[in-house]
Amino acid sequence: MPKDADPLTPEQIAIVQKWIETGARLDAGVTSTAALITIMPKPTQPNPPEAYRVPVPVTAVAFSPDGTMVATAGYREVLLWNAVDGQLVRRITNLAERPHDIEFTADGTQLAVAAGTPGQLGEVKLFNVADGALTRDLFTTDDEVFSVAFSPDGTKIAATCADRSVRIYELATGKRLVFIEDHADWVMDFAWSPDGTQFATASRDKTAKVFNAATGEAVATFNSHGEPVYSVGFLPDGKQVVSAGRDKKLRIWNVADAKQAREIGGFGGEVFRVIVNADGHSLSTSADKQVRLHNLANGQQVRAFAGHNDWVYSVALHLASKRVASGSHDGEVRIWNFDDATLVKNFVAAPGLAPATTAAAQ
Numbered sequence: 001m002p003k004d005a006d007p008l009t010p011e012q013i014a015i016v017q018k019w020i021e022t023g024a025r026l027d028a029g030v031t032s033t034a035a036l037i038t039i040m041p042k043p044t045q046p047n048p049p050e051a052y053r054v055p056v057p058v059t060a061v062a063f064s065p066d067g068t069m070v071a072t073a074g075y076r077e078v079l080l081w082n083a084v085d086g087q088l089v090r091r092i093t094n095l096a097e098r099p100h101d102i103e104f105t106a107d108g109t110q111l112a113v114a115a116g117t118p119g120q121l122g123e124v125k126l127f128n129v130a131d132g133a134l135t136r137d138l139f140t141t142d143d144e145v146f147s148v149a150f151s152p153d154g155t156k157i158a159a160t161c162a163d164r165s166v167r168i169y170e171l172a173t174g175k176r177l178v179f180i181e182d183h184a185d186w187v188m189d190f191a192w193s194p195d196g197t198q199f200a201t202a203s204r205d206k207t208a209k210v211f212n213a214a215t216g217e218a219v220a221t222f223n224s225h226g227e228p229v230y231s232v233g234f235l236p237d238g239k240q241v242v243s244a245g246r247d248k249k250l251r252i253w254n255v256a257d258a259k260q261a262r263e264i265g266g267f268g269g270e271v272f273r274v275i276v277n278a279d280g281h282s283l284s285t286s287a288d289k290q291v292r293l294h295n296l297a298n299g300q301q302v303r304a305f306a307g308h309n310d311w312v313y314s315v316a317l318h319l320a321s322k323r324v325a326s327g328s329h330d331g332e333v334r335i336w337n338f339d340d341a342t343l344v345k346n347f348v349a350a351p352g353l354a355p356a357t358t359a360a361a362q
Contacts, residue, residue: 051352055331
């Protein structure tokens with residue numbers, strides 16, 4: 001028992017003793033190598049602070065499909081904000097310490113969250129957007145989960161984990177369809193190909209890979225970064241992938257032969273996130289405190305979204321409303337005009353933070 005927990009009662013001790021005396025057999029379907037966290041009944045996670053004393057890094061942002069809300073990662077929660085005025089709409093709780101990725105379903109009724117408590121717990125959960133109710137606790141593992149992504153047809157959900165695994169589940173039933181451990185280190189990001197037949201992954205093992213989505217078979221391995229790879233995305237034709245990481249570059253490479261087609265530099269720090277829109281442009285975030293828009297066909301920078309005061313971890317695009325959202329290490333969320341990179345709104349994503357602290361963070 002933990003040192004600060006209540007001791008077992010005589011009745012509980014008797015149950016454990018009887019279990020040992022009868023052979024300490026495991027329940028059906030449980031193996032001796034299974035992580036304890038996957039066997040034990042899962043408790044409700046502690047609540048986040050009612051009021052934040054300090055800002056927390058915004059490791060994930062996502063627009064609702066209609067563009068009216070921005071979801072941001074908090075401490076043990078996801079926060080929903082009005083995308084126009086920056087007012088808090090809802091707090092979605094019952095999450096592990098660090099939410100790393102957020103994605104809405106296409107109809108906007110649910111959102112999926114990848115989260116974890118380092119070295120203890122990783123999870124993917126789905127919540128009702130309207131009231132924050134938990135709709136599915138998809139899976140639990142013994143270390144953090146870094147990314148979550150719905151398939152293009154909305155029937156599957158994928159996740160990548162610190163335990164080196166990539167997992168794909170059937171959304172309707174929660175049945176696991178694919179489980180692979182092809183990487184040698186944390187798998188940081190996941191992207192579906194536009195047609196859903198393949199997926200790409202980025203890993204701390206310094207590689208990015210492409211797999212067959214139906215079988216989990218490896219198709220291509222790209223190892224030219226030479227440093228941990230944090231993010232990955234497919235170009236619109238599905239024939240090329242862009243990956244980014246600690247080497248401060250975007251690298252575009254061919255799925256067919258895993259050869260680099262071009263590289264994009266100009267970053268003043270490691271690149272944490274890259275997303276690709278339907279016309280072949282990318283938005284990327286960096287430790288140099290900027291968000292950049294690039295034309296991936298020729299590698300040219302189109303514009304920079306400058307103004308953050310700390311590392312920028314996360315970015316999201318809502319093309320219909322021409323809005324970009326970005327989140328940084330100091331807790332600030334900025335909403336920009338996509339066409340000219342002008343600032344529309346900024347706020348610190350920390351409910352109840354004292355005004356003096358908020359002002360200092362801005």
